[in-house]
Amino acid sequence: MPPALSQDLSWTRAQSGAIDIPERDLSANLNDQSRPVWFRHQTALESGSRNGSKIITSLRISPPSPSCHELNFEVLKAAVRQLRFDHPAIASEFGWSAQPPTPEHAVFAYEVPGSESDIDTWLSKVVFDRTSVLLASNGDMDKAVETITYDLGKPDLNGGPVFVLHYIPAASPDGQHSLVFFLNHSVFDAIGAFQIMDLCLSKIADLLATGAQRRPLPWGEETLRLPPALVESARIPCTAVKTPEDEAIIQNVKDSLHSLQVRG
Template identity: 25%
Template sequence: MSVSLNPTDLKFGTADGKLWTRRLYGQEAQAAYFVDHGEGFTMYAGTLTARFTPPRSRTELELPIQKAWIKARHLSPSVACRQTKHDGHYWFEYQVPTAAEARTWAEETIFWHEEPKTLLQTDLMLEDKWWKCSDGLYIVQLHFVPSAETPGDWHIAYLAPHNSIDGRSLMKLLEHILTWTLEELKTPSAGTPELEWGCEPIRLAPTLILAARLPLDQTPEPKAAPAPPPGFIPFLPAVVDADNTSAGEANNVNALLSLTPEETARYRQVCRARGVTVTDLMLALLALAEIESTLQVALKSDNGELTAKNIGAYEQASHFLFGFYFINHRHKLPGDYVTLEDGALLFGCEGTSLLFDMATMRKAIQFDKETGKIQRTTTDEVLWDGIIKMSNSVAKSTPSDWTAVFQREVDRQFALDEGLHDDTAFHMRVPMMSSIGDYHTMDILDPFVPETGALAKELAVLGQYHTIRVTHPLIVPICWQYAGRINFSWSSGRKWLSQENMDLYAGIFKEWLDVCIGELQV
């Protein structure tokens, strides 16, 4: 028997025309819970590196950026929401501002940093910052950090709970901000931007299931999580404190791999030739890197518990577990929510877990316990006809239709409402994976692509980095393509993973990638 959801709870409403509120539901509410109960777990930082020609100082940029940020609020007012919690639920609150109040909001949410940092240092610094979703603070901050790689460049970043933004929406909004900034630099305007405040709440986005026009009067009953396969034993390496943290060190540990344009073209050509997606191959490579690096860490460790558990995980596991696999749904939404001007959702994804057969994985990575030797098998039969074909099949069979999304959202909300969420559910060493996509295909940041963008001679976006704050032993890989280059980032909690072992993981990933893409030439 189905139950009904009240649509007025899931879209913004107002009693006085000034204060607009909406309840968080499903994935977005669960993510708020993660932040509040996990010391900021899933706070999201998305950073790009900008090069102005000629170089621009903070003094030159401050006022144009502030004006552009105010325009961004008018275009996408969700960035100026606060999150609160009352009556047992999380809520978004948006207050229609006066021009002076909009300027005050911009001053409170733009942060300028003095010390130059690299892109990865900027990410680590941002992921040390977090606040509770129940604290009633503005949900999005904009940060500007001088580049340590090239004096004059700027790292420009969003920081927010992940339930408020994702890697697509935030970069599209930054495209607008950078465009407006250039316009203001060319032709300075007087005073605060003259905007019609009060008309923008129409662009406050509803929750995902309402935007998808799902039948709320036929809301499915909550279901228990499906039973695992018979004999299910997940591949779970040891969770042991890395003992490599000290006062002043960052919470996260990270890594970045940027393929060359030639490697990117080869990667895509191989995938097309084999009938798989970029993500299918990435999932296979991630599993291979995780398994092999786990064994290598075990072999070099003098921690007996870690060695025994890691080798045991390899020998005994029935399945390799992706703890969470983000699925983007924004492109499937009705036309009402396609663009920011239409009130596009700033967070348009949810997801589920994935399982790979471990016996298939062991065929590629063989381990002799007696000699302590690891041997790779790289034949087509094992890699392409086995592991990567399996990855493609598992991803394809993962339900992503609206019926499945509706059920998962109901189940998440039920677990929160009933206090059933297990706070330790993510306290394990498994991947939590996201594939953002190709920014060119999504028509994001195209004007600023170096050498080819229409505005690149004035402002070029050189690269990006995406990650979340990780307060569990999870490893979080994220993939995106920009300016003809596929990029992979990894983050984890420094408490459980050293930089040395993170680099080991990323290096093994690249070695397996080279094996897979080396067979065809462009």
């Protein structure tokens, strides 16, 4: 039987006014039952990665031709909207469960959108059309990507969004489009970064094939998919007691060392 989640690291619906999110005024939503805030406490590793650890990567895409719809900024926003519903952790924010803002009070907070207007507001903060950078680079896509990557690498003392996508449209009808991803390491590890990029591309492909129409989504249900902390999902024991899996790994190491001694 899998171990029960630690209460401190489980997602919990917050009481009104219990969570403080920097640069956000949640007071207007205190009585809005359609926009509840969910939270879980951060591990020491997660809170320590908040400001300094970033994953910044880019990729080029060439949409199939012909397709039902051309790739453009609206398609990107629709893809990220669907991505948030399927994987709501990309819209989680850094917050505090109490003051002063110390590591033991650090939390991830997720606010359920009350309407599509709330989703559009969020999209405006995490998905950007960087045509202007391409123009300033005289159509040089490599230079445009380099400029955006450099800017994303600058320190952000407030943490900022954990997921940001910058879109650079193709410089010519038969050219490639570029996507530059910013992923906060407190939420994404290297494997997670590749996974979320792959999922984003999958959403883009689906929208291009179906005409890029937004379909209604039952916002609020996505909280069921808020992921547990890595120490929980990876089933890392909180004590020094060895598990059967640990014993198997240790035995494999012993066998390998013995094999080396025999060969020597």
